[in-house]
Amino acid sequence: MSMPGTTVLGDILARRIAAEGPLRLDHYMAECLLHPDHGYYATRDPFGSSGDFITAPEISQMFGEMLGVALTQVWLDQGRPTPFLLVEPGPGRGTLMADVLRAIRAVPGMAEAAQIHLIEASATLREIQRARLAGHAVQWHDSLETLPDDGPLFLLANEFLDALPIRQFERRGDAWAERQVGLDATGALVPGLAPPLPLAALAHRLADTQDGDIVEICPGAPAFVGRVAAQIAARGGVAIFIDYGNWRSLGDTFQALRAHRPENPFATPGMADLTAHVAFEPLAEAARAAGAACTAMTPQGVVLERLGITGRAQALAQNLAGPALDAHIAAHRRLTHPEEMGHLFQSLAVYPPLAPLPPGFDAARA
Ligand code: SAH
Numbered sequence: 001m002s003m004p005g006t007t008v009l010g011d012i013l014a015r016r017i018a019a020e021g022p023l024r025l026d027h028y029m030a031e032c033l034l035h036p037d038h039g040y041y042a043t044r045d046p047f048g049s050s051g052d053f054i055t056a057p058e059i060s061q062m063f064g065e066m067l068g069v070a071l072t073q074v075w076l077d078q079g080r081p082t083p084f085l086l087v088e089p090g091p092g093r094g095t096l097m098a099d100v101l102r103a104i105r106a107v108p109g110m111a112e113a114a115q116i117h118l119i120e121a122s123a124t125l126r127e128i129q130r131a132r133l134a135g136h137a138v139q140w141h142d143s144l145e146t147l148p149d150d151g152p153l154f155l156l157a158n159e160f161l162d163a164l165p166i167r168q169f170e171r172r173g174d175a176w177a178e179r180q181v182g183l184d185a186t187g188a189l190v191p192g193l194a195p196p197l198p199l200a201a202l203a204h205r206l207a208d209t210q211d212g213d214i215v216e217i218c219p220g221a222p223a224f225v226g227r228v229a230a231q232i233a234a235r236g237g238v239a240i241f242i243d244y245g246n247w248r249s250l251g252d253t254f255q256a257l258r259a260h261r262p263e264n265p266f267a268t269p270g271m272a273d274l275t276a277h278v279a280f281e282p283l284a285e286a287a288r289a290a291g292a293a294c295t296a297m298t299p300q301g302v303v304l305e306r307l308g309i310t311g312r313a314q315a316l317a318q319n320l321a322g323p324a325l326d327a328h329i330a331a332h333r334r335l336t337h338p339e340e341m342g343h344l345f346q347s348l349a350v351y352p353p354l355a356p357l358p359p360g361f362d363a364a365r366a
């Protein structure tokens with residue numbers, strides 16, 4: 001069963017498929033990312049220029065600083081709740097949290113009131129976060145369920161939801177064929193389609209799709225946002241979600257990245273980062289269904305500009321020259337420019353129904 005070019009996890013999955021039949025795409029994605037011995041996140045530090053991809057907090061400290069500014073405004077608006085939970089799911093290297101903690105020191109009492117909780121699946125990344133946040137009291141969790149159940153929740157999630165497993169469906173008439181992972185004649189993993197079935201969850205997509213179109217569903221994302229929103233509606237706070245995505249899912253966005261290069265997502269299970277674009281409409285629906293208010297989906301570049309990133313960039317530039325100054329200017333552009341991350345990355349904030357609109361965000365259209 002072992003083939004040249006595949007991986008240990010690839011062999012494990014191929015044996016399972018040979019015995020049990022094709023694997024749903026979300027199950028495949030979960031194994032590739034989170035398998036305890038051979039999963040992508042379980043085994044490596046994927047960040048930084050030597051890693052597989054670079055995220056906004058790793059591009060510049062200004063990203064975390066601006067989100068810190070947003071949190072301070074919400075904290076003041078909500079009457080300086082003390083203590084409060086400062087929560088980050090999928091904190092990567094801990095860079096965003098470190099930058100936020102520095103930024104919120106500008107408001108007396110806020111940093112002292114923050115109880116830091118990180119939700120992280122990877123033991124490797126937990127160790128990197130521990131080192132990055134040395135000097136702070138931090139608690140780690142496997143999921144939302146073990147967070148303390150009192151106190152307002154201030155949550156930041158950057159490129160977390162895009163790592164949650166997706167299902168894909170291809171339209172066939174008025175029915176949907178689910179994409180699944182099977183084996184070809186040589187025993188290699190290949191995508192295929194299950195027989196089409198009518199699907200209530202995609203009934204609303206018959207109006208805006210055509211035969212052959214692909215639609216994705218990420219069951220974990222609205223479930224996560226809904227649980228967070230229920231706590232914010234009951235206890236106060238805010239949650240900010242930032243990710244590569246669109247309002248509605250359309251087309252195949254399942255992708256693998258390895259050493260900064262796109263790769264066939266079925267070629268090297270466990271060795272490449274797998275993501276999919278985030279659909280924001282289901283997140284907004286889940287937040288409202290849980291009793292919280294929710295902003296419009298707002299481009300990352302717009303939010304960062306409104307929070308003052310250009311002024312901050314100019315202040316930081318005062319102390320820079322030569323290549324460091326060039327890199328700083330490039331980082332500012334990369335985070336905000338519509339042709340770089342500024343428009344591809346979108347954001348959404350969830351807040352208590354009677355609280356002011358979180359700063360930087362567009363109000364939801366009525
Ligand atoms: N927010 C960081 C990292 C993004 S990568 C940044 O912007 O740089 C995704 C992060 O989510 C990693 O820390 C990964 O280990 C974590 N992760 C992925 N799936 C997870 C899950 N199901 N539960 C908890 N953490 C998860």
